[in-house]
Amino acid sequence: MIERPPEWLNPPDLKTATGIQRAIADAVETADRIGTVQRVAGADTSMKWRDSRGPIHAAIACDDGTVGQATRIPPFPYVPGYLGFRECPALVAAWETLAVKPDLVLMDGQGRSHPRRCGVACQLGVLLDVAVIGVAKSLLCGVVAGVLGDEVGATAPLVDRGEVVAMAVRLRVRAAPVYVSIGHRVTLETAVAWVLRLSDGRRVPPPVRAAHEAANAVRIAHAAGADGGNVDIL
DNA sequence: GCGACAG
């Protein structure tokens, strides 16, 4: 049984990055009651449109406003089921630029809800040895069992080949759910509790949004030559 | 064989 968090956050000022950062910090203040987590971050990557062989820009956005970032050339184009092998090199490099490491990371993508039960969130968690929760916006495998309620906070299990591999969670009314799954060192129940705690009434939780924005910023800066065209090829 | 397919 999953307990609903007692209170919801006020919507942040979405027009500014500081608004998002405040939302994350506020959420962590009330969320650390369900664990020993001190610092939360979001992780995401960005790339040029229709250029699945081009550089991958990774960002890890922490709740204190610091951002780890890196750019890498992926070893192969996008193939469903192999995303972790494309994104993890850049993500690990971004992690290494952080002076202070987070205790919990919300990764944009699947964790156990993967054909071989090892999505990008699992891979990242193992490589970094840190707790990771997978937050995906669409499905790679599995079907939602039963009916997902219309209300914010509604959940329904995602089943693949007889296993519950994730939980569909509605974070915004009249919006599609996100799929929360185990990444690393966290149970599905705890993962869902964290996502609910960190949510602010929008479809995607603030840490993932912040990481998305940060990764986009890295890509824009790279395109403008602000990084001197620096790309470490692995 | 056919369709589906995170980011």
Place this chain on the structure above:
DNA sequence: ATCTTGTCGC
């Protein structure tokens, strides 16, 4: 994933 323009609702 990313790009672009327009429309709808609070």
